[in-house]
Amino acid sequence: MKEPISLFRQLFEEELKVTPVKIPSACCFTSIGLDGFPNSRFVSCKEIIGNSFIITGSKTARKGQEVEKNNKVSLAFWWTSTHVQVRIQGVIEELDSSYSHRYFQERNRESQAVSIVSAQGEGLQDLAELEEAYTALLQQYEGKALPTPASFAAWVVQPFRIEFLLFSEARFHERILFEWENGAWSSSKLKP
Numbered sequence: 001m002k003e004p005i006s007l008f009r010q011l012f013e014e015e016l017k018v019t020p021v022k023i024p025s026a027c028c029f030t031s032i033g034l035d036g037f038p039n040s041r042f043v044s045c046k047e048i049i050g051n052s053f054i055i056t057g058s059k060t061a062r063k064g065q066e067v068e069k070n071n072k073v074s075l076a077f078w079w080t081s082t083h084v085q086v087r088i089q090g091v092i093e094e095l096d097s098s099y100s101h102r103y104f105q106e107r108n109r110e111s112q113a114v115s116i117v118s119a120q121g122e123g124l125q126d127l128a129e130l131e132e133a134y135t136a137l138l139q140q141y142e143g144k145a146l147p148t149p150a151s152f153a154a155w156v157v158q159p160f161r162i163e164f165l166l167f168s169e170a171r172f173h174e175r176i177l178f179e180w181e182n183g184a185w186s187s188s189k190l191k192p
């Protein structure tokens with residue numbers, strides 16, 4: 001059995017070749033809410049470094065507050081063209097600012113400007129005010145790079161459990177579970 005990261009890469013590449021989906025890197029990211037309830041939302045998985053999955057977002061938004069308090073998280077992918085689900089459980093850690101800066105600078109300018117002017121998750125009183133701030137910012141920085149906000153974070157999710165569900169035309173779907181134990185991946189098959 002392959003180890004899970006190369007299997008993930010191989011299956012994701014197969015999906016990328018055929019998918020019409022606009023954001024195929026989207027995955028459901030769940031953290032433990034400040035009230036103890038699991039809290040899920042979609043994020044885009046930026047890349048895999050080593051064995052770990054990178055996501056980005058605002059530290060001051062809900063997800064940032066939650067992972068600061070509880071580092072146990074999960075990611076779930078559903079690849080709609082090749083019919084593969086991947087479930088990942090692991091622990092999350094913030095990366096240093098060289099990473100957040102790089103990922104922020106790779107974003108398109110419009111998304112960067114929104115991140116700067118819009119304190120994600122705060123109550124919205126006046127959309128026109130936000131739009132004005134957005135336009136003013138883009139004018140102020142015309143021809144110059146937008147600064148990476150201090151609240152923008154890159155996090156790494158280090159998995160200890162990864163399960164693949166491969167849909168099959170036949171009756172039984174394939175489930176392969178990998179667990180990180182004593183410094184190595186073990187694998188087993190699960191009944192569908």
Ligand SMILES: Cc1cc2nc3c(=O)[nH]c(=O)nc-3n(C[C@H](O)[C@H](O)[C@H](O)COP(=O)(O)O)c2cc1C
Binds near residue numbers: 023026061
């Ligand atoms: C397809 C998709 C991709 C998204 N990617 C990200 C992302 O990479 N980072 C992010 O912070 N929010 C992303 N969002 C927005 C989040 O789902 C969410 O609305 C936002 O981060 C606020 O979540 P929070 O209040 O739990 O922090 C994405 C949403 C969708 C639908």
